[in-house]
Amino acid sequence: MFYTYVLECFAKGKLSMFYVGSTADLRGRIASHRLKEVPSTKRYDKLKLVYYEACLCKADSIRREGQLKTGFGRGFIKRRLEVYLKNMRD
Numbered sequence: 001m002f003y004t005y006v007l008e009c010f011a012k013g014k015l016s017m018f019y020v021g022s023t024a025d026l027r028g029r030i031a032s033h034r035l036k037e038v039p040s041t042k043r044y045d046k047l048k049l050v051y052y053e054a055c056l057c058k059a060d061s062i063r064r065e066g067q068l069k070t071g072f073g074r075g076f077i078k079r080r081l082e083v084y085l086k087n088m089r090d
Contacts, residue, residue, distance in 0.1 A: 002061035004068065005052040006077055007033060009044040015088075016044060018077055022065040026052060050081060 003026040007019040019041050023029035030049055036042040055061040067073045078085065 002055045002058045003029075003052050004055065004061050004064040005029070006050055006068065007041065008048040008050045009041055010046040010048070011044050013045070018050075018074070019047075020065055020068045020073070020077075022058075022061040024058070050084065051077065 002022065002024050004020070004022045005026060007021070007030075008015060009017050009019050019033075021029065030047075032038055033041050033047050041047060053061075053064060055064065068077060
């Protein structure tokens with residue numbers, strides 16, 4: 001299986017951004033992020049896996065990653081996590 005995933009990235013206790021990535025080893029990749037081994041996310045204090053999708057093909061996972069990194073994809077993430085994000089603000 002190949003995974004496309006979304007991390008919530010926090011700096012100074014506040015949500016800073018969503019990070020979108022893809023991998024064949026989801027647990028290992030999340031561990032790498034938390035150990036500050038990934039340049040894109042190492043500056044954040046806290047990372048939280050909030051969403052992932054599984055694909056049978058690496059190319060499909062990479063294509064989905066690209067889709068989620070577009071404006072439409074960011075909107076999809078916010079709509080998909082709407083209740084979670086609302087509860088987080090309360």
